[in-house]
Amino acid sequence: MPGAIFRPFRHSEAERSDRSAGDRLRHRQKVRESIRENIADIVAEESIIGKSRDKIIKVPIRGVREYRFVYGDNAPGVGQGEGETEPGQVVGKGQQEGQGADKAGDKPGQDFYETDVTLEELVEIMFEDLELPDLERRALRKIPAERMFKRKGYRQVGIRIRLDKRRTARERVRRILATKRGRGPAPPPEEGAPEPEKRRQPFHTEDLTYRHVVTDVRNESNAVVMCIMDTSGSMDTMKKYLARSYFFLLYQFISTKYRSVELVFIAHHTEAREVTEDEFFHKAESGGTFISSGYVKALEIIEERYHPSLWNVYVFHCSDGDNFDSDNPAALRTARQLADVANLFGYGEIKPLGSRYYESSMLNLFRRLDADNFQTVVIERKEDIWPSFRAFLSKDRAKVADAGAAAPA
Amino acid sequence: MPDFEIAELERWDERIREKADAFGLDVYQQEFEICDHNDMIGYMAYSGMPSHYPHWSYGKSYEKLKTLYDYGVSGLPYEMVINSSPALAYLMRDNSLCLHILTIAHVYGHNDFFKNNYNFRQTRAEFTLGSFKAHAQRVRSYIEDPSIGYERVESILDAAHALSLEMRRNRAVRKLTQAEERERLFAAAQPRPDPFYKIHRPPEYHPPDLRRVPAAPEEDLLLFIAEHNPYLADWERDLLTIVHEESCYFLPQIETKIMNEGWASYWHREILNSLELPSELHLEFLVRHNQVVRPHPGGLNPYHLGLKVWDEIKRTHDEPTDEELRERGPRSGSGRDAMFDARSADRDASFLRRHLSESLMRELDLFQYEQRNEDYVVTKVADRESWRDVKETLLKSVGTGTIPVIKITDADYSGNRTLYLVHDHDGRDLLLEYAERTLQHLHRLWGREVALETFINAKKTLLTYSDQGFANKALK
Numbered sequence: 001m002p003g004a005i006f007r008p009f010r011h012s013e014a015e016r017s018d019r020s021a022g023d024r025l026r027h028r029q030k031v032r033e034s035i036r037e038n039i040a041d042i043v044a045e046e047s048i049i050g051k052s053r054d055k056i057i058k059v060p061i062r063g064v065r066e067y068r069f070v071y072g073d074n075a076p077g078v079g080q081g082e083g084e085t086e087p088g089q090v091v092g093k094g095q096q097e098g099q100g101a102d103k104a105g106d107k108p109g110q111d112f113y114e115t116d117v118t119l120e121e122l123v124e125i126m127f128e129d130l131e132l133p134d135l136e137r138r139a140l141r142k143i144p145a146e147r148m149f150k151r152k153g154y155r156q157v158g159i160r161i162r163l164d165k166r167r168t169a170r171e172r173v174r175r176i177l178a179t180k181r182g183r184g185p186a187p188p189p190e191e192g193a194p195e196p197e198k199r200r201q202p203f204h205t206e207d208l209t210y211r212h213v214v215t216d217v218r219n220e221s222n223a224v225v226m227c228i229m230d231t232s233g234s235m236d237t238m239k240k241y242l243a244r245s246y247f248f249l250l251y252q253f254i255s256t257k258y259r260s261v262e263l264v265f266i267a268h269h270t271e272a273r274e275v276t277e278d279e280f281f282h283k284a285e286s287g288g289t290f291i292s293s294g295y296v297k298a299l300e301i302i303e304e305r306y307h308p309s310l311w312n313v314y315v316f317h318c319s320d321g322d323n324f325d326s327d328n329p330a331a332l333r334t335a336r337q338l339a340d341v342a343n344l345f346g347y348g349e350i351k352p353l354g355s356r357y358y359e360s361s362m363l364n365l366f367r368r369l370d371a372d373n374f375q376t377v378v379i380e381r382k383e384d385i386w387p388s389f390r391a392f393l394s395k396d397r398a399k400v401a402d403a404g405a406a407a408p409a
Numbered sequence: 410m411p412d413f414e415i416a417e418l419e420r421w422d423e424r425i426r427e428k429a430d431a432f433g434l435d436v437y438q439q440e441f442e443i444c445d446h447n448d449m450i451g452y453m454a455y456s457g458m459p460s461h462y463p464h465w466s467y468g469k470s471y472e473k474l475k476t477l478y479d480y481g482v483s484g485l486p487y488e489m490v491i492n493s494s495p496a497l498a499y500l501m502r503d504n505s506l507c508l509h510i511l512t513i514a515h516v517y518g519h520n521d522f523f524k525n526n527y528n529f530r531q532t533r534a535e536f537t538l539g540s541f542k543a544h545a546q547r548v549r550s551y552i553e554d555p556s557i558g559y560e561r562v563e564s565i566l567d568a569a570h571a572l573s574l575e576m577r578r579n580r581a582v583r584k585l586t587q588a589e590e591r592e593r594l595f596a597a598a599q600p601r602p603d604p605f606y607k608i609h610r611p612p613e614y615h616p617p618d619l620r621r622v623p624a625a626p627e628e629d630l631l632l633f634i635a636e637h638n639p640y641l642a643d644w645e646r647d648l649l650t651i652v653h654e655e656s657c658y659f660l661p662q663i664e665t666k667i668m669n670e671g672w673a674s675y676w677h678r679e680i681l682n683s684l685e686l687p688s689e690l691h692l693e694f695l696v697r698h699n700q701v702v703r704p705h706p707g708g709l710n711p712y713h714l715g716l717k718v719w720d721e722i723k724r725t726h727d728e729p730t731d732e733e734l735r736e737r738g739p740r741s742g743s744g745r746d747a748m749f750d751a752r753s754a755d756r757d758a759s760f761l762r763r764h765l766s767e768s769l770m771r772e773l774d775l776f777q778y779e780q781r782n783e784d785y786v787v788t789k790v791a792d793r794e795s796w797r798d799v800k801e802t803l804l805k806s807v808g809t810g811t812i813p814v815i816k817i818t819d820a821d822y823s824g825n826r827t828l829y830l831v832h833d834h835d836g837r838d839l840l841l842e843y844a845e846r847t848l849q850h851l852h853r854l855w856g857r858e859v860a861l862e863t864f865i866n867a868k869k870t871l872l873t874y875s876d877q878g879f880a881n882k883a884l885k
Contacts, residue, residue, distance in 0.1 A: 003422065003423065006422070006441045007442040008415050024468035026463075026563075027465040027469045028468075064465075066571070068572075069847050072839060073780045073840075075838075076778065076788065078799060079706075080708065080773055080774060080776075081706060085790050087787050087790055089786070091785050
């Protein structure tokens, strides 16, 4: 038997290529596509409104499974016990929870896996194929925000982390060339003389070049999202759940546009109160509905804390449309006032499937409100949330497009 | 790794080879490449091949391995060896000297197995690396061809991968050509010569359907499609052939996982025990060896099961118990000879069928489990009544037993080029969701309706995929 050949480890990166890079990239693309396709489910399932942007969300990936003909649940398997295994003993869990049991690898459940994305990535994916309208921002509403850093030229002094290696190396070369030129051409080496040792050319302190960074004071606009929800007896958990998804999208969308976004939660039945997020979604109340009470409260809060000259105000109201008739004129009047001060004002009517035709609706009433920045949407089930949210923004976009068409003239 | 250590490995390799020779192992020329853990993950993702065509599934596999490794869920194998001549193996440079010695010995076990097991005869080990490289170049050339491009190549590869293991299981048996199949069909339909034809009523003659394509049920799905779908472009045909050829290469490894790992573990143990290692190396060897071949409660460790059965073969020949002598009589030949015979002639299913005895099953505490609602429940254990059932289940779940057998019976069903397939149902249903998507891939390749006959919950069912999508109807 001839001797084995040993090939030593190749240290240089150049010799060892990262050959799976292209395939990994393509796989990640497919994961992203899969997330985008399932975005409506994810938004509806997750309790993510108002959460930190670094929060990690588990997203089930369906699009990147590799399908084959495989056996299903009624295929028995064989395992090894630790002795004394008896019939009837439970040895593992099925794959219902996405938790692959430590079992035969031919079970497809193991291919079903979840990936972790941060909320920020998720939002980025959500909005990337959505041509978002430029939100209207008035010059008046800008206030300075000192958060950004900006590069501004280069200096000889600085901290280590900002050392610009490329420029430093260039400085050194430049200095070496300059000194050579000063000395004139080198004398030709004598015949037979030993090769002169190469002179070391170390870096000098004056070669070091650092990037200079200054604080960037920029005028930033702030925004407030006012979530108003009907918490009367007729709003059941399902309706609240749909409302919550909608508020989430709105909040995330506004957050991509502004540096700081504040949230205000107003719950109303016949009276309105400002509440915390937790109370907003989880506390059940009873009683009838005066929609105008919520709007009045919102107007009060805007007056007190978020004056429209400093703040971009976004108001969204979710209700099942079951208002007392006597309140309708007041509701319309206050809605008109809100539309005047807000950048965008939306009304979402939540009608779980089937209830649309026999319950009263505010849509007819709000049809009379013809402000440009007012929008109504109907949400029947969770699959509607994402399309109706897109429609909500696209109406705004149409308006911008109209304005754009008119402006250049 | 510094060079002096390479020299050290070469010295150990020398000694290990002497021992392997003395034991009678017959191996290809061996090459070792030293790599780090990143390279190792890369090689694993591409099944060890230094050159392989690109596809996102390998990226997925890389990410999965890397995540598991980074979070410490699973370690990396100490070695990886591929069936080629010269045999190529990778050693991880961070491993200790003892691990390297163990790995080198283990690799020679695999190497011998690759060279001598009959399942690997068809793989043409001397061409392995070259053909994988040629495949990679061809696939890349299609990707770079502006009239084809990445996406179309990917879509064909996706579909081909879904069907890649639907192929003839025993590649050692020659496949008859369509013409030969037809001759056979014709001969089978002819009436037998009857010496009493004068007093017998002449038998009714059923003419064979010689126009049917395929003449006999066809298992090589990809090849059949490549040959019989006239609307495929040449490059599409070529991709199907490439995927099929790679499956032919991997099939023997799927078929012999337990034998092969057991064989290599047996030999690394024998070789290292005979090397007279210094005590600190020997102690580490014992620890590592036991980690590799320990049982995995609840699952099956092929290293453990394989090694146990190989030991059993040797023991029943060399030192049979009185009971075994009474039952089977004395065996001819030594235990080693019997092992070498089994190494040449068996695959996992036959290996376990012949050599996994009732007593060994009981010693291993093998049990059969089934899914009940959300739990896996033990239904049978290896006791006197049901050990045969457990063994049958085990035989069905090793090697290609985990892949449903699906055959094309008619390529022109009901006269409109519908592809009709039949699933050889053996009590295990197909997973419907997966069957649906796989049929979608099949439809993509065939271009016309595809129909699969199977049993779902004991009812004969026809699953179809056409331009209108998936349908599922009960058959009488």
